[in-house]
Structure formats: C-alpha cells, structure tokens
Amino acid sequence: MPESFSHRCLYIDLGTRDVRREQLETDISLAFLGGRGIGTYFLGMSPTLEAVDACSPLIFAAGPLTGTRIPSSGRMVISAFSPLTNTVCSCSVGGGLALQMIQAGIDIIHVTGRADRQSVILILDGTVTIEEVPMPEDLPLSAVFEGLKPPGGSVAAIGEAAFKGCLYASIMVDSSFASGRGGLGLVMASKNLRALSVRGSGRANRPVPDRKAEETSRRDILRLFDASPFIMGRSGIGTYGTPSLVDLMASRRMMPTANFRRTFFEGYRAFSGTTIREQLRPSRYACHGCPIACKQRSGGEIPEYETLSHFGALNENDDLSAIIEANHICNNAGMDTISAASTIACLAEIREERYTGGVLVDKVRLILGTDREAELLRQGSARLAVELGSPEKSMSVKSLELPAYDPRGAYGMALAYGTSTRGGCHLRAYPIAHEILRKPVATDRFSFAGKARIIKLAEDLGAVIDSIGACKFAFLGASLEEYARGFSAVTGLPHDTQALMRSGDTIYTLERYINTLRGFSRNDDLLPERFFREPGTPGPGIDIPPLAKDAYEEALDRYYRIRGCNPDGTLTDIRLKGLEICSIR
Numbered sequence: 001m002p003e004s005f006s007h008r009c010l011y012i013d014l015g016t017r018d019v020r021r022e023q024l025e026t027d028i029s030l031a032f033l034g035g036r037g038i039g040t041y042f043l044g045m046s047p048t049l050e051a052v053d054a055c056s057p058l059i060f061a062a063g064p065l066t067g068t069r070i071p072s073s074g075r076m077v078i079s080a081f082s083p084l085t086n087t088v089c090s091c092s093v094g095g096g097l098a099l100q101m102i103q104a105g106i107d108i109i110h111v112t113g114r115a116d117r118q119s120v121i122l123i124l125d126g127t128v129t130i131e132e133v134p135m136p137e138d139l140p141l142s143a144v145f146e147g148l149k150p151p152g153g154s155v156a157a158i159g160e161a162a163f164k165g166c167l168y169a170s171i172m173v174d175s176s177f178a179s180g181r182g183g184l185g186l187v188m189a190s191k192n193l194r195a196l197s198v199r200g201s202g203r204a205n206r207p208v209p210d211r212k213a214e215e216t217s218r219r220d221i222l223r224l225f226d227a228s229p230f231i232m233g234r235s236g237i238g239t240y241g242t243p244s245l246v247d248l249m250a251s252r253r254m255m256p257t258a259n260f261r262r263t264f265f266e267g268y269r270a271f272s273g274t275t276i277r278e279q280l281r282p283s284r285y286a287c288h289g290c291p292i293a294c295k296q297r298s299g300g301e302i303p304e305y306e307t308l309s310h311f312g313a314l315n316e317n318d319d320l321s322a323i324i325e326a327n328h329i330c331n332n333a334g335m336d337t338i339s340a341a342s343t344i345a346c347l348a349e350i351r352e353e354r355y356t357g358g359v360l361v362d363k364v365r366l367i368l369g370t371d372r373e374a375e376l377l378r379q380g381s382a383r384l385a386v387e388l389g390s391p392e393k394s395m396s397v398k399s400l401e402l403p404a405y406d407p408r409g410a411y412g413m414a415l416a417y418g419t420s421t422r423g424g425c426h427l428r429a430y431p432i433a434h435e436i437l438r439k440p441v442a443t444d445r446f447s448f449a450g451k452a453r454i455i456k457l458a459e460d461l462g463a464v465i466d467s468i469g470a471c472k473f474a475f476l477g478a479s480l481e482e483y484a485r486g487f488s489a490v491t492g493l494p495h496d497t498q499a500l501m502r503s504g505d506t507i508y509t510l511e512r513y514i515n516t517l518r519g520f521s522r523n524d525d526l527l528p529e530r531f532f533r534e535p536g537t538p539g540p541g542i543d544i545p546p547l548a549k550d551a552y553e554e555a556l557d558r559y560y561r562i563r564g565c566n567p568d569g570t571l572t573d574i575r576l577k578g579l580e581i582c583s584i585r
Helices: 026-032 035-044 097-103 141-148 184-190 211-227 242-251 273-280 305-311 320-333 337-351 357-366 372-377 381-387 411-419 451-468 472-476 480-491 497-517 549-563 573-578
Strands: 008-013 018-023 058-062 076-081 088-093 108-112 119-124 127-132 154-157 171-173 177-179 193-199 283-285 295-298
Touching: 008 127, 026 035, 026 497, 035 058, 035 076, 035 088, 035 108, 035 451, 035 497, 058 097, 058 184, 076 097, 076 184, 088 171, 088 177, 088 497, 097 154, 097 193, 108 119, 141 154, 141 193, 141 320, 171 184, 211 480, 242 273, 242 305, 273 320, 305 320, 305 337, 320 337, 320 357, 337 357, 337 372, 337 381, 357 372, 372 381, 411 451, 411 549, 451 472, 451 480, 451 497, 451 549, 472 480, 480 497
Parallel strands: 008 108, 119 193
Antiparallel strands: 008 018, 058 076, 058 108, 076 088, 119 127, 154 171, 154 193, 171 177, 283 295
C-alpha cells in the first residue's frame, strides 16, 4: 500500500500540553479509510470506552479524498462519545477545516485531557500552540470567528450553549457549518477548549498517483450530477437548497407536525423553497470543491430543511422570520436546531400549549437562561419528558430527537431510525432516496419487505461516504462506483466498491459493538409508541396508518441476522471474530 495513505496524526493532550505527530499504522488506515472510520477506531481504543469524561477523545478527521479534484469531497468528521445519547457519535461537517488540515500536513487531530483555563489550539503548518485566549462564555460565535479565524484559514468553535451545559451543544465550523447532533460541543467544553484554528499553506501534501484517472472520475461524477433532477434539476437542491424538500415532504404527508401528532402542516408554504426564493432572493454557496452549492444566505444564513420543518411544522409555526431568527440564535450560541426545536415541541405538548412566532423565538433564547425551565430545555426532550412525567412524548430514539421525516410515511426510514448507531438520525442511512426520491430504484414506502437488507447496505455505504470525506447528497446523482474509481486514483489503492463496502461494514459493526459495551441492546432500537398507535394525517389518495409493531419487530429481526447480531441486538461471537479490530477489548 502506498505510504501516502498512512494517516498523519496530531495527538494533543490539553492537560499535559503534550503535542506529538505520528503516522497511523498502515493496516488501520486501510481498514478504516479516514474520517468517521478513523474516529470510530479511536473511540473503540479509548481507555474510557464505557464512560464520558475529559479523558475521552475528541477526534477531527479528514477523508482521503479531501484536497483532491473529486467533486463534493471537502467534508470531515468530528467524533466523540455523545453526552446526550451515551452512544458513539460522529458528525460530518463542511466548511474549510478539512482542507486546511490537509494543507497543514495533518489528516487527524486527536484531542484528550482538559486545559486548566479556556484555551485555543492554533495550528499554522508545522507549528502547534495551545494558547489561553480569554473570552466571555456568552460571546456570540460570530464574534469568536471574527476574532480567531486566520486569513485563508478555518476555525471550529463552541459557544454559550456548551458552557451552559446544553446536552445538544454543537461545534460550529467557519460560522455557518454545524457539527450539530449529539452534543459534541459539550465534549469540547469539557476539555476547556474554546476553538481549533488551522491554517495550512501546503499544496502538494497528497501526491496523486494517477491524475488521468482522477480527472476521468471527476468528469463522470459531474455528468451524473447534471443528469440528476434532485441535484441540478429545476426544483432540486442546486436551485432551492435543501428547502426544496419542504413541498415534497408535505405532499407525501410525512412532515412531522405538532410534535409528530400529525404528518401535515397547512402552513408549510410559508417556509417552502419557492417562498424563500421569492421573498429573500438568497445567494448560494458551497463547501470546498462542491459544485452543488446547496447552502443559501440572504443577509444571514437560510435554514436547512430540517430546521425549517422543525421550527415550522413541528411547532405549528408558519412565521418564516421567526424560523430564521431561531436558527440564528442556535448558530450563534452553538446548539443543534433539530434537538432544540424538538425539545420545545415536546414541552408544548406536555403543557398543552403552542409556541409560535415571537413566543417560539423567546423559548429558543430561554434555553440559554438561568431558571429551572432553561435547565430542563438544555437536557433535551427525553430527559425533559421524564422529569415532567410524560416520557412517551419525547419523539426520540436513544435520546436523540428524530429529524423531519415521519417514519409512518417511509418504513425504511422507520427501521433506519431504530438501528442508527447515534440515535434517531436520517444520515446513518437515507432510505428517503429510494422510498421518496426513487433513487437508485423505487421501493414501496409503506412496506418493510426487503428493507432490512437495504438499510444494512445503506448504513455501510453511509459509513464509507463519511470516511472518505464525501457528501451524501452527491450519491443522489453519482454512485460508489464512480467514487471508488476516484479513491483508487488519488490513493493508488486497488479499491473497488466491494472493498470499500467491506470497510463500511467493519466501521458500522464496530460502532454497534461499542454501543453494546456502553449498555445498548434491542430495546434501544425501538421507536416511540406513538408511531405504532396513532395514524398520520391522510391526504388525497393517501392514508398514513400507524406502523404495525409486529412487522417492525420482524424487520428488526431480519436486520439483526444480516448484520450478524443476536436477537437481543448484540453481536454474535462469529461476527465478533470476523470484526477486524475486535481485539480492542
């Protein structure tokens, strides 16, 4: 294997202030690819595998495609144990951090320990310093980035929510890119680390063995992007950004409304992609090296689909300005918009109230407050609902609030929520692709038939995408075949789709194994009872019945057999023996 694929690791202990560089073992680099895979490997090797404390690692990992000409490959993954869910947790995030790391000669930044005082890690090419940079804890993140971002560089930082102990505090990158889910911002705060600033000037830190093959892969991917209606079509994300999903989810009667009590919101057009385009006339921008440019701004950031839907329909709010302001508060304080909106919606149902417009915005601000309600809201919906005596009203799996796709309208999505290793999440597998978008082939969205195998393969694919540094949206146009050719071209490795998928299987199975060691089992793979008892909102020619629990359980059984699990969700001895790195325990 080419030496260039052996990952360059920067180890930083904030407690001892020890900094060292090492090359990761070649076989580990090959087995786990990069990004999420490498983060999962390090979590599995953690001496605090069954706890979360300041000694637990926080890993920033770029992918092997980062810095190459392969389209939509500028993402990286931040990994740690989640304080919200207690699961292994990794978040793919855009911005410029991955590229700056590569140009500074670093693939992985592995942070442990806790600084005595609030500190910032400053990396300038080969120089690494840990500096005490006193800043008020309530300083808006916009000001933090303005003060710390070096010219041409990139910064990852946490805000007030993390210092207030919010369990869903996020890490923001370059002001507008969020590593949002699972509370990794709180992990960063536990280390007294305010920010990570990186500036690299290298231009050839990764020599490409086959430039001709890289260019062929690039062109093939771009052609497939152009041919994809969802990516570059008139109503696609290249035109409207992710708000293009608003109309689609509403028409399919699977838009979570009133804390998932309904699946259709009459006022959805107030925050649709068309309305945003007509009223705000936003400009588009992209992550590094991405031609899709799905991000939008108009003065400030335009919220993504999940944020629009949850601060909109989930809270029965049709005030676009309030949604935008709620999103702004979350980004400036560093907190996950999905969990924030879901926790507020859960509280509203428990109290039999409705928070919309300015009242909703005030509730978001209240999360940063000092009273008892603020403390409750910062705990997330699962803990809030338990404390208020209504645990069934938290719409979460493994304590992670569900995103904006109602599982009663897409049965593959229902199963994917349950088996997700980081909790209720649409990004571990994305069956919306085939159940709604009909890519690569259409499946019956109201059936579990075949979904167990599809979800297992989708999970493995998702692990590969997050590990090589690519964007999942790219795979709604191109496929792993094109990206595997690009991977081989830039690494010199003879990897085809099957080889990459074997790594994806290893990564995902290891995540499940780590969760098992942390106490998770079959009961944690179930959905809230609401979905099995209450129907969704019907529409013209569409009925949304409750999920059949026995059918869901049967699909879960099939998934376990395919994944190599026992009926209780733990891995079989045979599967453990086949897991390349099961020697971690």
